[in-house]
Amino acid sequence: MNTLKTQHSTPNAPVDYLLHLADNALILGQRNAEWCGHGPILEEDIALSNNSLDLIGQARMLYQHAAELQGGGATEDKLAYFRDVPDFRNYTLCELPHTPLMSATAQGDRDFAMTMARNFLYSSLMVLVWDQLQNSKDAQLAAIAAKSLKEVRYHLRHSRDWLVRLGDGTDESHAKAQAALDQLIPYTQEFWARSPHEAAAKANGTGIDMAALQNDWNQIVDEALQEATLKRPADGGFVPTGKQGLHSEHLGFVLAEMQSLARTHPQATW
Amino acid sequence: MSALISKPNASDVARAWVLLDALTDPEIPVVTLRELGILRDVRAGDAGLEVVITPTYSGCPAMGQIEDDVKALLKAHGLQGRVVTQLAPAWTTDWMSEAAKDKLRAYGIAAPHACASSGTGAASVVQFAARGAKPEVVHCPQCGSANTTETSHFGSTACKALYRCLACMEPFDYFKPY
Numbered sequence: 001m002n003t004l005k006t007q008h009s010t011p012n013a014p015v016d017y018l019l020h021l022a023d024n025a026l027i028l029g030q031r032n033a034e035w036c037g038h039g040p041i042l043e044e045d046i047a048l049s050n051n052s053l054d055l056i057g058q059a060r061m062l063y064q065h066a067a068e069l070q071g072g073g074a075t076e077d078k079l080a081y082f083r084d085v086p087d088f089r090n091y092t093l094c095e096l097p098h099t100p101l102m103s104a105t106a107q108g109d110r111d112f113a114m115t116m117a118r119n120f121l122y123s124s125l126m127v128l129v130w131d132q133l134q135n136s137k138d139a140q141l142a143a144i145a146a147k148s149l150k151e152v153r154y155h156l157r158h159s160r161d162w163l164v165r166l167g168d169g170t171d172e173s174h175a176k177a178q179a180a181l182d183q184l185i186p187y188t189q190e191f192w193a194r195s196p197h198e199a200a201a202k203a204n205g206t207g208i209d210m211a212a213l214q215n216d217w218n219q220i221v222d223e224a225l226q227e228a229t230l231k232r233p234a235d236g237g238f239v240p241t242g243k244q245g246l247h248s249e250h251l252g253f254v255l256a257e258m259q260s261l262a263r264t265h266p267q268a269t270w
Numbered sequence: 271m272s273a274l275i276s277k278p279n280a281s282d283v284a285r286a287w288v289l290l291d292a293l294t295d296p297e298i299p300v301v302t303l304r305e306l307g308i309l310r311d312v313r314a315g316d317a318g319l320e321v322v323i324t325p326t327y328s329g330c331p332a333m334g335q336i337e338d339d340v341k342a343l344l345k346a347h348g349l350q351g352r353v354v355t356q357l358a359p360a361w362t363t364d365w366m367s368e369a370a371k372d373k374l375r376a377y378g379i380a381a382p383h384a385c386a387s388s389g390t391g392a393a394s395v396v397q398f399a400a401r402g403a404k405p406e407v408v409h410c411p412q413c414g415s416a417n418t419t420e421t422s423h424f425g426s427t428a429c430k431a432l433y434r435c436l437a438c439m440e441p442f443d444y445f446k447p448y
Contacts, residue, residue, distance in 0.1 A: 043422035043423075043424070047422065047423055047424040050424040050428055051424075053329035053331070054328055054329050055329070056329050057325075058329075060329070061328060139358070143357035143358035143360065146357075146358065146359070147328055147357060147360045150360065150448050161423075
């Protein structure tokens with residue numbers, strides 16, 4: 001696909017920053033695609049596949065842009081399929097399994113509450129991030145942000161709706177939703193942690209000040225939790241470091257499944 | 271590609287417009303790509319025609335098909351050209367003509383409402399009402415009733431949600447505002 005060339009008179013976003021945004025979308029898209037064919041009801045099977053399609057589409061646009069800036073034969077497929085765990089820049093939150101947290105080799109049933117709580121926490125952040133990035137000095141990134149915002153708004157609506165239903169539902173659904181939040185909220189501390197590529201992007205006007213979004217994010221989350229009759233667990237403890245390439249044990253398993261086909265047939269085209 | 275690629279003239283561009291004007295969406299074959307706002311421009315490039323399209327949803331699988339359809343149509347009529355994908359301004363259902371919306375309804379798909387105004391900041395990026403608030407009314411494309419309910423946020427394609435009419439009991443697709 002031919003993409004209009006970026007205006008190079010404007011600054012470009014640092015490649016690592018684009019990869020951070022792309023990897024978030026790809027890894028969460030891959031995780032949500034695990035529900036394809038296994039959704040609790042048909043409508044949610046379709047919903048999660050649609051959600052994945054949007055996220056992987058966003059990742060493709062970002063990888064295409066990153067590959068063009070990186071040069072040297074980089075392509076969207078090489079970036080997605082031929083990098084290893086330490087090269088990925090996604091939040092640790094995005095790579096966690098849908099099961100209640102346990103060792104990566106353990107087997108457990110996917111928990112819909114975990115899926116919806118994570119989609120809610122991530123979408124609540126990304127509506128704010130994409131909204132701000134519409135003003136990025138990197139024209140291509142700004143264009144991707146404007147499209148992605150439309151999609152992530154809908155993801156937020158969907159996941160928020162479910163969080164409220166589960167939280168303000170039966171005793172069992174409430175307990176599962178609360179347990180999911182208790183496990184996932186600590187991972188959101190990474191949103192506000194500093195990283196070199198985010199600082200570089202902010203410095204050249206292509207990125208944003210993440211810390212400045214924290215109040216708005218808290219407001220979106222707290223309002224939804226109140227409606228859902230759920231309690232927000234306290235922050236604290238370990239601050240994850242996925243966006244700096246230091247991941248949980250789970251990412252390797254995600255990549256193994258996602259990348260195996262491309263690595264088995266590295267010359268394949270379609 | 272042959273070695274005889276030359277800059278197309280105005281009549282090539284006009285011919286291409288006529289041809290492409292009739293090209294329909296692969297998933298909703300009653301509306302054309304131009305009516306949907308996907309076909310943005312046809313212009314003369316240095317090495318053949320440039321057909322500018324803009325993607326709908328980021329991951330819409332129809333985009334590849336649309337690009338192939340455009341190329342095949344040009345080739346079948348002896349025109350040389352390429353497809354250029356342009357992201358900005360971002361596609362919106364607000365670009366859809368009234369005529370296109372009528373065609374959608376006649377086909378059984380409820381046409382999209384106007385998009386909510388866009389702005390910046392937390393208040394404007396979160397565009398949904400709290401539970402209990404009155405949702406937007408989507409009229410049934412079969413019987414016109416306003417007594418409808420959303421069955422599923424997502425439907426058979428990325429651009430649609432699933433609804434049900436409580437008057438005539440028919441299920442139907444709603445083209446989501448984007």
